[in-house]
Amino acid sequence: MEAIRVENLVKRYPKALAVDNLSFTLERGQILGLLGGNGAGKTTTISMLLGLLVPTSGRITVLGHDMAKNRFAALARMNFSSPYISLPGRLTVRENLEVYGHLYNVPKLKTRIGQLAEQFRLTELLTRPAGDLSAGQKTRVALAKSLLNQPDLLLLDEPTASLDPDTGDYVRTALEDYRVATGASILLASHNMAEVERLCDHVLMMKQGRVADHGAPEDLITRYGREDMEEVFLHIARSEAI
Numbered sequence: 001m002e003a004i005r006v007e008n009l010v011k012r013y014p015k016a017l018a019v020d021n022l023s024f025t026l027e028r029g030q031i032l033g034l035l036g037g038n039g040a041g042k043t044t045t046i047s048m049l050l051g052l053l054v055p056t057s058g059r060i061t062v063l064g065h066d067m068a069k070n071r072f073a074a075l076a077r078m079n080f081s082s083p084y085i086s087l088p089g090r091l092t093v094r095e096n097l098e099v100y101g102h103l104y105n106v107p108k109l110k111t112r113i114g115q116l117a118e119q120f121r122l123t124e125l126l127t128r129p130a131g132d133l134s135a136g137q138k139t140r141v142a143l144a145k146s147l148l149n150q151p152d153l154l155l156l157d158e159p160t161a162s163l164d165p166d167t168g169d170y171v172r173t174a175l176e177d178y179r180v181a182t183g184a185s186i187l188l189a190s191h192n193m194a195e196v197e198r199l200c201d202h203v204l205m206m207k208q209g210r211v212a213d214h215g216a217p218e219d220l221i222t223r224y225g226r227e228d229m230e231e232v233f234l235h236i237a238r239s240e241a242i
């Protein structure tokens, strides 16, 4: 059974067809990269996978559950981080993690928060209001929050966009370790092609809401006769074809 199965997914806004008949699967234990230029439909797709947006049509199955009928069963076993969703700013970092921990019914919450604070270098920040943190510090809190319930499926929208190179590298290692330790599946939307090459087993290149191409990063690089995923991305993004 796949972690995610998306079939003929469509999201039509009044003035934009954001997702246009999208189909893909994420195999268990794999990391799938969702790539595409600005406005390609990545965030809209992730929002539908999370049940935050209702699809215009199509079907989403997450961890065996049809999201239209049984999304709470799936949501309990998944989590996400996104720069577009901010944590309550007046609550401290610890209070934020406690609120989410209770929502997810996390056992031994204090210990879990301590582990994640250490892992994401947040220990010194636990008593600070979340709203006062820098962009990179907020990102680390969002990542800690995303692992609170030890999800089987993690949806990450540009997880390292605001991190300095050292912290970005550290976070990528943490995500790899989490996947190896738990067998979790990860969907990763990213504009960082070096990150995609390092982390992703498979990538899906979106353009105007559709799949422009897909494959393992090394296969795409060979197929397009390029040096790296940055070049493959530019080639697909600049070509006329979808």
Ligand SMILES: Nc1ncnc2c1ncn2[C@@H]1O[C@H](COP(=O)(O)OP(=O)(O)OP(=O)(O)O)[C@@H](O)[C@H]1O
Residues within 6 Å of the ligand: 013, 014, 015, 016, 017, 018, 036, 037, 038, 039, 040, 041, 042, 043, 044, 045
């Ligand atoms: N709430 C909304 N209402 C109307 N149109 C929207 C809304 N959200 C997104 N869109 C449109 O849907 C399309 C896809 O946007 P989306 O945010 O999914 O792209 P993206 O691939 O995540 O882009 P980026 O890399 O810039 O974050 C765009 O044309 C955008 O203008």
